Amino acid sequence: MKKSPKGYVAIVLHAHLPYVKHPDTDGFLEGNWLNEAITETYIPLLDVFNGLVEDGVEFRITVSLSPPLMEMLTDPLLQQRYVDYVNRLIDLCEKEVKRTVLNPELHSLALMYRERAYHVREVFENKYNRNLLSGFKRLHDVGAVELITSAATHGFLPLMDEVAQSVEAQISVGVSHFRRHFGFSPFGFWLPECGFYPGVDSALARHGIRYTFADTHGVLFASPRPKYGVYAPIYCQSGVAVFGRDPESSKQVWSADEGYPGDFDYRDFYRDIGFDLDYDYICPYLRNGIRGHTGIKYHRITGKTDEKAIYNRQAALNKAALHAGNFMFNRERQLEFLASLLDRQPIVVAPYDAELFGHWWFEGPEWLDFLIRKSAYEQDIYRLVTPSDYLTSYSHNQVSTPTMSSWGFKGYCEVWLNETNDWIYRHLHRASRQMVELANRYPKAEGILRRALNQAARELLLAQSSDWAFIMKTGTMVDYAIRRTKNHVGRFAELFDQITQDRIDPDYLSHLEWKDNIFPEIDYSIYASHMVS
């Protein structure tokens, strides 16, 4: 029997994309988010986890899937559009294989991309029957992955607290849709952007959630002072356990200056043939004919230079293995040290955006693969666990209340509340209050009234997606984020008027149900005041 480890490491991957589905337009620019993430992140991660399971490697990892992502991954139209996307990609890969035939370096990379493209199409169509959630579910069932959920539309909850029912609805829908997709209730909940505030735990507890996460300072500044810092969970008064993010392991992966993904041997993200090649050649593979990423990138980061060298796959994989070893070594030393200080086995919690792996950091999935294998076979200082595993062993924890915090820049709410996006909250709060009013006023609606109330709830939820405020702040695709916010707020306002003036237009309603069809079986009554005790 293996000896007891000094401590534990919990890797948490949070997968999320905003709900983008425009049934009335094809070739919509934003639609590529999902396609790229499936190709570069979700399928490669599933491949890694499946490979580990097949090889009998003992590991545990936590994966949070946001409800908008779950809804998109199971949407037949978006699944078809993904197949179309991959077919175009395969077509481009075939052309690239021919084009590069006289250049051995490029040619081997073109072959690699072609192989990957055929592979993702094969597993998407035949292994998962177009539904990637089935892949995640299987990994949960075999005990490798613990799946958890997040807020309905990834609303940033600290700025939603003005109307308590809004927070309640975001959590309730997040939990119920997880259950709908996976058939069991999640224990864990990823707070969007790690946005915690005192009181959100009570809402989580009401929906059966047992644990969540907060950023380092959220837990460190908790009161009473947490005896173990972020190296053991704390219980809120509601009984929900909060795990704090470990700053060290975060930095090694996240940091632009010191993090692994910036290594010169890794593939360069920006240098894409979508920008580099002759326009007439590449145009058919660009969305709306606009220069953009195709996913085929032949260069490595190289250094602080514009003269990028050709990517060397083997060197990059060697580096990923080296970095995995470095990460493992650091966790070993860290846990040895922590174990000498704590009178229990410490836990190091390392959460990351899933899309970092593969999409931005091309070698990320392989790094994770190396890390998990090395952790299983090359050391016995720590073991990979999920928060549930830890709570199973340590059900006895300090009671303390974390502070309001997030993992955004500066650690609080500024990313989602600043001069670029603060104007949205007036509208979001008002719509939230009106939604509560509707739920209270029409408690047991039937027929078209019920449909209209449910659609109003969908529009409100879609407007509340934290992604829009984030995009406004970052300055990328700002017009799109503004348009989405205004359209969902506007549709909500129109529905509110139609409902309260008893003049629901069935055509208008049907149109919205078709256009914004997230959460088909939502129940608007979650907004009623009595739902929040």
Added chain:
Amino acid sequence: MQDSAGNAGRARHNHIGAGIGADDDPSSTRVGDSQSSMYLHKSPELDRQSPSSPTPAEFRGRTEITSPIPEDPPEYRIPQRYNETILTLMVRDPYWIYAYWSVSEQDKQRVCRDYGRDAWSKSIKLLRVYDVTDGVLGDIRSRMDIGIGDEATSWYINVPAANRTYCADIAIITPTGRELVLARSGLVSTPRDRISDVTDEEWMVLSGFDKLYWMSAGFGPSSPEFQQRFVSRLARRRLLMGSEALVRGFSPSGPWGALSSLEGKSTHVHGVKWTMERGRCDEEIT
């Protein structure tokens, strides 16, 4: 373009005491790329682009189409503000609170009716912020007035201390010197910005987690009723304790390992004997 409701008067920050600077740190913003893919690295600290990577602009700006977004205006126009009297505070960080407000036309007319035809336009408009941490409202020492002029509909308030509770009023002082409160916000609390001074330890045991976990993995009864019953039993069994002891030495190594190592074992938690059996977890008071 964007309807920045309340643009006027918003840019100024009312500096009271030292606080976190409100200016945007350029390092916090991602390089202005117009590519759809960029959104995908929405990671908190990766906001800063890898220093070794070229800016995407180097690869754009050619003669082909460069407009990133089809110019598709929103279907809806939404008002800059609504005809309602309301004041809302939102905490941005330990030292900054955002306030937005509006005053209805009816309320403005009421002011004019009661205090003179141009009473509204000639009134001094104030955002009055109270520190109500100690539960006292109206104490002049914990109050600050911000002149907000006629056009502003929002403000970033720099507050002097973290971990405090605030509320605010929209007030006016009429030409005759009458103070009127038009709207009052709810209470908001700023977060602590340092380690807590409170070192009293309180501990809680939420036992039976393994039981729930077990059930969710397909062992034992999985009917919602059963789970509901079990959850409420757990709620009743919440124990508050003064010191740490117990349940040690069981190492989770995946659900099966963890659970099989517990099988058949019993442990005492404050007078309650817990025995683990496959699919069952019996408690008995001893």
